[in-house]
Amino acid sequence: MNINAPLEPATIDVAQVAVQSRGYWSTVLERLRRDRVTLFFASLIVLVLLMAVLADVVAPRDPYEASMIKRLKPIGTEGHLLGTDETGRDMLSRLIYGSRLSLFMGIMPVIFALLIGGTLGIIAGFVGGATNMIIMRTMDVFYAFPSVLLAIAISGALGAGIVNAIISLTLVFIPPLARVAESVTTQVRNLDYVDAARASGASAPTIIRVHVLSNVLGAIFIYATSLISVSIILASGLSFLGLGTRPPEPEWGLMLNTLRQAIYVDPMLAALPGVFIFVTSLSFNLVSDGLRSAMDIKV
Amino acid sequence: MTLGENVQDRGTTEPQKTAQSAAGRSLVTVNDLKKYFPIRGGLLNKVVANVQAVDHVSFEVKRGETLGIVGESGCGKSTTARLLMQLIAPDEGDLLIDGKRVGPDGITLREMRRQMQMVFQDSYASLNPRLTIEDTIAFGPTVHGIPQDEARERARELLGKVGLDPNLFIRRYPHELSGGQRQRVNIARALALDPKIVILDEAVSALDKSVEAQVLNLLMDLKRELQLTYIFISHDLHVVHYVSDRVLVMYLGKVVEIGPVERIYTAPRHPYTQALLSAMPSMDPDKRADAPPLAGDPPNPINPPSGCRFHTRCPFAEDVCALKPPTLSVVDHESGQLAACHMTDPASGHSKADLQEAS
Numbered sequence: 035m036n037i038n039a040p041l042e043p044a045t046i047d048v049a050q051v052a053v054q055s056r057g058y059w060s061t062v063l064e065r066l067r068r069d070r071v072t073l074f075f076a077s078l079i080v081l082v083l084l085m086a087v088l089a090d091v092v093a094p095r096d097p098y099e100a101s102m103i104k105r106l107k108p109i110g111t112e113g114h115l116l117g118t119d120e121t122g123r124d125m126l127s128r129l130i131y132g133s134r135l136s137l138f139m140g141i142m143p144v145i146f147a148l149l150i151g152g153t154l155g156i157i158a159g160f161v162g163g164a165t166n167m168i169i170m171r172t173m174d175v176f177y178a179f180p181s182v183l184l185a186i187a188i189s190g191a192l193g194a195g196i197v198n199a200i201i202s203l204t205l206v207f208i209p210p211l212a213r214v215a216e217s218v219t220t221q222v223r224n225l226d227y228v229d230a231a232r233a234s235g236a237s238a239p240t241i242i243r244v245h246v247l248s249n250v251l252g253a254i255f256i257y258a259t260s261l262i263s264v265s266i267i268l269a270s271g272l273s274f275l276g277l278g279t280r281p282p283e284p285e286w287g288l289m290l291n292t293l294r295q296a297i298y299v300d301p302m303l304a305a306l307p308g309v310f311i312f313v314t315s316l317s318f319n320l321v322s323d324g325l326r327s328a329m330d331i332k333v
Numbered sequence: 334m335t336l337g338e339n340v341q342d343r344g345t346t347e348p349q350k351t352a353q354s355a356a357g358r359s360l361v362t363v364n365d366l367k368k369y370f371p372i373r374g375g376l377l378n379k380v381v382a383n384v385q386a387v388d389h390v391s392f393e394v395k396r397g398e399t400l401g402i403v404g405e406s407g408c409g410k411s412t413t414a415r416l417l418m419q420l421i422a423p424d425e426g427d428l429l430i431d432g433k434r435v436g437p438d439g440i441t442l443r444e445m446r447r448q449m450q451m452v453f454q455d456s457y458a459s460l461n462p463r464l465t466i467e468d469t470i471a472f473g474p475t476v477h478g479i480p481q482d483e484a485r486e487r488a489r490e491l492l493g494k495v496g497l498d499p500n501l502f503i504r505r506y507p508h509e510l511s512g513g514q515r516q517r518v519n520i521a522r523a524l525a526l527d528p529k530i531v532i533l534d535e536a537v538s539a540l541d542k543s544v545e546a547q548v549l550n551l552l553m554d555l556k557r558e559l560q561l562t563y564i565f566i567s568h569d570l571h572v573v574h575y576v577s578d579r580v581l582v583m584y585l586g587k588v589v590e591i592g593p594v595e596r597i598y599t600a601p602r603h604p605y606t607q608a609l610l611s612a613m614p615s616m617d618p619d620k621r622a623d624a625p626p627l628a629g630d631p632p633n634p635i636n637p638p639s640g641c642r643f644h645t646r647c648p649f650a651e652d653v654c655a656l657k658p659p660t661l662s663v664v665d666h667e668s669g670q671l672a673a674c675h676m677t678d679p680a681s682g683h684s685k686a687d688l689q690e691a692s
Contacts, residue, residue, distance in 0.1 A: 058462070058463055226455055
């Protein structure tokens with residue numbers, strides 16, 4: 035509808051309801067709907083999530099049930115669609131149950147880091163000055179270590195276990211999220227509409243809530259989505275090294291570890307958990323990319 | 334130091350009297366506003382220099398008038414506006430609204446911001462892209478405790494006032510509007526708190542000429558209807574001439590001349606004002622200037638020239654100009670025109686001082 039068109043009584047009913055134009059998020063959804071690659075990988079994520087939630091229903095067997103005579107059966111064996119592992123447990127069931135822990139350990143650290151790092155970054159960006167300096171220089175200290183090394187070091191210091199692995203991964207992801215949050219907040223803070231809000235007498239928390247969050251959360255959220263893929267890989271890595279989940283818990287990284295001796299016997303079987311890790315993390319990465327381009331609306 | 338004392342320097346009693354009686358009527362009084370932006374450098378982040386953006390600026394705005402502020406880019410016009418709104422904290426200086434000082438012993442910052450609002454130059458950057466027009470306009474009133482419904486009702490009413498059909502625009506987003514429409518929304522937002530004073534910082538400069546004229550006329554209508562007082566900042570001398578009652582000329586962070594618009598445009602006393610006005614394009618081909626009125630760029634505000642800041646480009650500069658900064662003093666008692674130039678001060682020692690006084 036041409037908004038510059040002259041208002042003729044014939045076409046504009048005075049009593050008509052206010053024109054509702056499409057908001058930002060509905061525009062984003064509309065753009066996502068047309069992005070087939072993102073839709074495909076988003077549906078893969080939904081599939082993995084469903085798999086995790088409905089593991090009890092969809093898993094054909096008990097993931098802990100071992101059988102010494104059925105060890106390392108190849109993919110396609112009767113009764114074991116994806117074969118069996120080194121203690122004869124059903125691979126498909128373990129992979130399905132494994133998605134629970136793998137996703138949990140991949141997503142939780144990112145959510146915690148998003149809350150902590152995002153808050154720190156937004157405060158640093160909005161307040162600026164000495165506060166910004168203290169927060170961001172502290173974050174820079176963590177940057178001095180490679181992320182994998184830092185995760186291993188913290189996990190090692192805290193001891194093995196799921197909770198400790200999540201804590202260490204959270205600490206790894208806080209600095210990059212804080213940095214992204216800080217940089218987008220700094221950009222927004224200097225725009226005139228924030229000044230206009232200040233000029234209307236609003237307090238800093240109100241300005242952040244109404245004017246800053248709506249303009250920075252998108253960028254921070256996209257970045258966090260892309261971190262989930264890294265987190266899944268790092269969590270698997272920690273489990274692989276024996277710092278995350280402990281056997282016999284099914285977890286993709288741990289399965290990859292325990293199956294590594296079998297790589298000469300049945301490489302396909304040994305690589306299966308790796309395939310799941312790869313596909314899931316790739317999906318999160320591509321969906322994050324798709325979200326980024328869908329949300330990048332030049333308004 | 335008040336403006337009255339500032340004027341008193343010349344020793345005459347009459348200017349003081351006019352300044353004082355004017356203070357009674359003035360709605361906004363600015364005394365010795367100063368802002369230096371530090372430039373930090375070196376290993377220890379020490380302040381190595383200061384940008385003297387606004388340097389001891391004093392002026393007043395009378396109730397119901399439009400004060401135009403003109404000057405080159407970088408002369409401190411916009412900084413002055415932001416200092417008035419306290420968007421940047423001033424280093425020194427007082428701001429009085431209706432005779433009451435803004436500060437701990439006077440009215441609060443919040444109250445001041447209810448009475449004085451600002452329209453920004455960039456109509457796009459000054460609207461939150463995620464908020465509808467309605468939410469943008471209603472934001473200010475809700476901050477000041479007006480219920481949501483009432484604030485929204487007010488937003489609709491104001492949209493109508495600025496010439497936009499509320500039914501069509503209320504739920505739209507800024508990117509769906511044209512530049513002129515956005516600036517109308519900005520004006521509506523500024524009026525939402527029912528202010529007495531509106532600072533218009535280059536509010537029409539980014540609009541194309543026909544839209545600019547419409548918005549200017551809208552501003553004039555609103556001023557009359559709502560009994561507003563404007564501080565109109567612009568680099569466009571024609572527009573300032575059209576809207577202003579009085580004009581303030583700034584150069585490198587200092588006020589060089591203030592006076593009624595006709596006095597400033599017909600009988601400017603400061604050489605900078607004269608140069609500025611001669612740079613105004615004329616509609617008459619015979620009056621077109623071939624030679625540029627001033628050579629070179631304005632000096633660096635980090636290390637402004639000594640004495641009179643204009644002496645490096647002034648065609649009448651003499652030794653005294655580099656030594657002693659001129660004070661802003663009355664040059665025309667009748668109209669209350671003030672200028673800061675040694676040539677208008679017989680006691681300054683400038684060779685042209687007597688000549689100017691005689692004319």
